[in-house]
Amino acid sequence: MTTEAVATAADLDIVACHCCGQVCQHAAGDICCVRCGTHLHRRKRDSLSRTWALLLAAMILYVPANLLPIMRTGSLFSSQDNTILSGVVELWRNGSWDLAVIVFVASILVPLLKFAALLVLLISVQMGKDWRTLGRARLFRLIENIGYWSMLDVFVVTLLVALVHFQKLSRVDPGPGVVYFAVVVVLTMLASMAFDPRLIWDTAAVARKHADD
Amino acid sequence: MDTSVANLVICEHCDAVHRRHELARGEVARCVRCQALLYRCPWLDVNSMFALALAAAVMFFIANTWPIVSLGLNGIHRSATLWGAIFAVASDGAGLVAVLVALMLFFFPLLQVILFGWILGFLRLHRRPPGFVPIMRILTAIGPWSMVEVFLLGTLVAVVKAGSIFDIILQPGIWAFAALTVLLTLVASFDLRRMWVLQRERCA
Structure with missing residues (x-):
């Protein structure tokens, strides 16, 4: 493996400032970046427990986010509750299959992918596996980069609430589901920010060392 | 200021240490180990x-x-x-x-x-x-x-x-x-x- 030859900052007793990137000597104890004064640490603090907490909270709130209506459309004679899934189905039936696919990916696939990916990352790191390190590193970068597109449905509801407001004739009101859904997206973003991808490589290196002994 | 340290770049995603190279316009530097973006030279x-x-x-x-x-x-x-x-x-x-x-x-x-x-x-x-x-x-x-x-x-x-x-x-x-x-x-x-x-x- 080519990865054997790589020197890590932890080996060399140096650390990069997470604010400005400045490389600093890291002896024991508390130190601050020589350039910007940010408090330095080698790894994100309590990364695993913070990620678990945020991820579990997001997964619990994901249930009401999908079951409760995200908006209520009403006209003179009837009113109808829309969930995230029914919104996708409605787009599909009206012939906008392309937008239906986009909303399905952003609102349903991306959050589920994020849950699954973070679970895989957390569990594999905690079990100390030397398993597909590059693949897991890529998986983490993927969910970090696409996660915020899940806010799509929240913005759709916001705009429709403002636009469809014709007194009693026709109106759209936000449902409780949209609040839960917005919180879920924020929590999953915070969870992926709390996860420290360096742990993937740390634990893999330890596992390899054990295998060699 | 330690000049040897100032010339290093540490990958934020996997902690691998690299020596900084000058890049041409539009080029990007990636980590040798995890392929994350290290730095780039903008257009x-x-x-x-x-x-x-x-x-x-x-x-x-x-x-x-x-x-x-x-x-x-x-x-x-x-x-x-x-x-x-x-x-x-x-x-x-x-x-x-x-x-x-x-x-x-x-x-x-x-x-x-x-x-x-x-x-x-x-x-x-x-x-x-x-x-x-x-x-x-x-x-x-x-x-x-x-x-x-x-x-x-x-x-x-x-x-x-x-x-x-x-x-x-x-x-x-x-x-x-x-x-x-x-x-x-x-x-x-x-x-x-x-x-x-x-x-x-x-x-x-």
Whole structure:
């Protein structure tokens, strides 16, 4: 493996400032970046427990986010509750299959992918596996980069609430589901920010060392 | 100052240590171990970036003062601005959503435009930007939470959804948002780490 030859900052007793990137000597104890004064640490603090907490909270709130209506459309004679899934189905039936696919990916696939990916990352790191390190590193970068597109449905509801407001004739009101859904997206973003991808490589290196002994 | 340390770059994603190389325009440096982006040399210099930030500021103003779309039903028309939408959601009992939308679509993009403009404006005159360190901290923190591009797609979805029942008239705001998305993406793609290097080189 080519990865054997790589020197890590932890080996060399140096650390990069997470604010400005400045490389600093890291002896024991508390130190601050020589350039910007940010408090330095080698790894994100309590990364695993913070990620678990945020991820579990997001997964619990994901249930009401999908079951409760995200908006209520009403006209003179009837009113109808829309969930995230029914919104996708409605787009599909009206012939906008392309937008239906986009909303399905952003609102349903991306959050589920994020849950699954973070679970895989957390569990594999905690079990100390030397398993597909590059693949897991890529998986983490993927969910970090696409996660915020899940806010799509929240913005759709916001705009429709403002636009469809014709007194009693026709109106759209936000449902409780949209609040839960917005919180879920924020929590999953915070969870992926709390996860420290360096742990993937740390634990893999330890596992390899054990295998060699 | 230890010069041997100053020439090193540490991968944020896997902690691998690299020696810094000069890059040509448009080139990127990736980590040898995990292939994460280490640093890049942008296509545009400080003056062009400053021009983009100014253009983004103008577009931001238009995008937030003009309505985005109008709906028509039996001759009654109703149009919405971004702030109109935020207030509508807040008054209908989803206050938390209103706060999040206001932050992600108004305050964070606004801060990005102003703070990038401020820093680049001073750097192009070879002067140290006042408040440089706290501003860089703010820019690093708000980057992932600025979501104008998601809103643009959201507008498209909302228009298609409403279009099956109502008459739709696109207003200037939506074009301004489209332009702002492009400009803000270009401005925000500027490597923040590079700003520290520029700041040292230009204001020595």
